[in-house]
Amino acid sequence: MDRELASSFVPADIEAPLYEKWIAAGYFTAQASSSKPPYTIVIPPPNVTGSLHIGHALDHTLQDTLIRMKRMKGFEALWLPGMDHAGIATQNVVEKQLATQGITRHDVGREAFVEKVWQWKRESGGVILDQMRRLGDSVDWSREAFTMDAGLSTAVLTIFKKLYDQGLIYRAERIINWCPRCLTALSDIEVEHSDDAGEFVQVRYGEGDIQITVATTRAETMLGDGAVAVHPDDARYQHLIGKEVLLPLANRYIPIIADELVEMEFGTGAVKVTAAHDPNDFEMAMRHNIALVVIMNEHGVMAGSGTRFDGMDRFDARTAVVEALRAEGRIMDEKRPYIHAVGHCSRCETTLEPRLSKQWFVKTAPLAKAAGDAVRDGRVKIEPTELAPRYFDWIDNMHDWCISRQLWWGHRIPVWYGPNDEVIVVGPGEVAPAGYVQDPDVLDTWFSSALWPFSTLGWPAQSEDLKRFYPTSVLVTGYDILFFWVARMMMFGLFAMDGVAPFHTIALHGLVRDQFGKKMSKSKGNTVDPIEFMDKYGADALRFTLARGANPGKDQALAEDWIGGSRNFATKLWNATRFAMMNGANIEGDLPDFATLNAIDKWILSRLAQTVAEVDSLLEDYEFARACELMYHFAWDDLCDWYLELSKERFSSGDCADTKRVLGFVLDQLFRLMHPVMPFITETMWTALTGGESLVTAQWPVAHADHVDKISENLIGELQEIISEVRRFRNDQGIKSSQKIPARFLAPAHIVDYVPAMAFVLRLELGEITPSANCEIGKSKVEFDLTSAIDLVAERARLEKDLANAHKDMQTAQIKLDNQGFMAKAPETVVVEIRERLAKTSSDIEQITAQLSKLLTP
């Protein structure tokens, strides 16, 4: 084992070798066997997305943090290096990559496209998360290794068939969201609504006695109208219900129907019913048996209306239709612009077209009910709990899920059609009869992603892994994916695994935003590249920054400066450890009996014990940010700035066996504690310090409750006050910190032992002196022998400022104590605290006043 640390910290030097070490040791494969209770954590795949998105880095950091902690606690933790979940992001990235080579998926067939994808993945090394990217050749990039992605995996076939057999998958002609550019159906959550400027025109239908005016934002669809609907209670239109009215331009007669879906107050109270091009209208049409008239093709071009508008683009047709109606004097009113919500494709932003088409659906009602109940009755917890309502709101009002996609990339729908319109589902191991043709569509990517918690464990086979690791424990992911992925894993998990939810906790974190808190987007160019930052500052620095910013469910702003700060912290730890080891920090033998230690050693152990306890509990509660904050301040402030400084005198005097041992213990424990958030540097320092094999498998620190020692904490608090005050004095007097000053301490008995340590830190030379200046801090006094006269103005200014502060503090305390309501109702502990504050401030005032008067009359 390397027992020395390099004089400077270079992340790249330690990261790559450690990956190799960890991989070789098998730390990143499923660990079998343990008498301990299984504790498993699902990790989403290390994202074969082709590009590392900062959000993935955050997911990964937090999941890995929990895994490492749990493993150190002795739980069996499962690491799933699976490669499922080829998401929409993958497709986009892959497509973009291919586009740079002049290839589009339309140019090549499905098979060729998929081949290209794998070729590209292999060539580029494929992955890119901080760990995976360094695996390089140790990952099998062959297509076979990714069959879950590419082929019709057994799990997908099995679940599809199971759902189909239970009547939960059906094919239907419905109005779905259709992207005329991507030429595919989209599910509800792939639709992005935005308020767009459109037009709102009122059109008079009919002739003579039978006339009615409807309002629309999509005038061109009137060519496909099958009816006009009014509310059954609408007095204005009672006489028209049941009559037929002339549809202009199309010159057809259509019925006027009554339906409660119509709102009387909106528009004219009369609605055109375009059954094939609007979901509401479709519903009404079904109820009233209205004809479906399709007037637009898949590209959003008018077709089949039998009018002169056929062949026009939908938006051109809109203008043309309005003009034609205007020429006939049928436009009664128009509002332009009319701001209203319009659906767009989440991938290409094209305005969506509701389109009548045959698609496959999952009947979600029973699945969603189960998924909702699992959270409602507490079997699954959502952290933070504030986000649970959002989950319920969505899952309790879910529409049936359109799962067919007209894309190239994905699992093909395992449905085959016979020559006489037979429909069969071909399950795993089955073969379609000759002459049957497979449905050309593929499944929504979330269909297979929903299987992740058990398909990765071998399901539908009853594998050992499945038995041991299902249900998993904690899913950590961003709240933005709650509906897309989490809810679907819940539904399918409960369905496929006999009502056992896939995990007991859903820990949601926020999204990463830019340094100004703005959402990152490619078009704004404010995205950050995590790889670049890892190369520049080290993986630990990026991980620590992400973890430190991760408050449950809240977004975090990420800027290069923060990462630089974390790198500085890592360097600080490195240097402190190097210094400690140079001075003999060790872990040999038992820790000395606590009672025999000096107050400085007791104090750091006390601080350590509290930090360990708090960090442990915070991490268990998924409070990553607060845990990191505590570790940061313990390491930097308590350990580096105070403990090491106060111990220097002891190190130089040689009487420090206990301190060396305590320091070794503190570092050992701190490294264990920090390992989950800074794995590389802690592993390196820990193995150097302890000679241990690996921190990955070391035990998680346990807080020593018996090390918590208020007496030492108070004592060190006094030392800190004295030191700070003398530093201030030196600073105000313009004395260089390197200049040694002859001085004498007049300290109470309990502090006397620590005068040498303080003098060392403060660069004071102890001895008998002729004092020319002094500082008084509480019951202590430090006298100096300054060669030159002190700066009276600066000194007076300092004292006067202290005096003013003390007066202010005393006043606020006094006001409280004079308040009868406060005295009567405030709890005793608070009153005591205020009394003590008053006593302290008044003695401070006395002291400072005396010093000031001495300054005036030396």
Added chain:
RNA sequence: GGGUGCUUAGCUCAGUGGUAGAGCGUCUCGUUUACACCGAGAAUGUCGGGGGUUCGAAACCCUCAGCGCCCACCA
């Protein structure tokens, strides 16, 4: 339209009833033998506005204003 969250130091954010905090930035000083990716010191806030509850409010309630996010079949 319905939810939901936010508004605290120049910036990004912690802080769920007892004298306002952190990181970064700013200013001054400093090459003290772990560290200039450092050390020491300093400055900085009517805690969005207005009401209320309370002995006491950044925190709890009401209200107003601004911003954000999610959901949404009002043509």
